[in-house]
Amino acid sequence: DVKLIYKGGGVITELTTYYFDYTEPGSTTSTGGAPATKIAATFKDMWVDYDVYEDGKKGMRVHAKFSVTNMKSVEGYLAIYFETKEGERLKSDVTGFRSTSGQLAAYKSITPGYDQTDYNDLIVFIPYSAFNLTTGKHDLKMDADLIYKEGGMIQHLKYYDFWMTK
DSSP states (O other): OEEEEOTTSOEEEEEEOOOOOEEOTTOOOEESSSOSSOOEEEEEEEEEEEEEEETTEEEEEEEEEEEEESOTTOOEEEEEEEEETTSOBOBOOOTTSBOTTSBBEEEEEEOOSSSEEEEEEEEEEEEGGGOOOOSSEEEEEEEEEEEETTSOEEEEEEEEEEEEEO
16 A cells, blocks of 8 residues: 555555565465455445434434445445545544544445445435534535455545535
């Protein structure tokens, strides 16, 4: 992986992934490297239902339409990360709505059952209470990514701009 990082640590963005095979010294057998076939995702659409309720909590429902190829039986997540329009990550201390680095996030697990799988309306809910924002109108964006269960990036899908008033 090639990543652009802040001087003090933390990933700004993933630039690319390059799969490779390597051979241990003295061996002619290839080990490690990429999966037999590279996983690919095709983004199709994203939309949001605002001011909806789930389990008594008001929030927004993020819908994603995409397809994956070569991901059969691979556990992963549709990850939605939240940032300011300028790219400053929003932080959260709400369990279930934060990444391991503390960024505000919502996830939906996927494990495709076929080599080619279409997700026509995968839904991720996030309550407004998870947003740690000051009072006022905020110009924000969502970063929708497909990630492995362990957290590594499979593929970036879409940035989605939106406004939030608190």
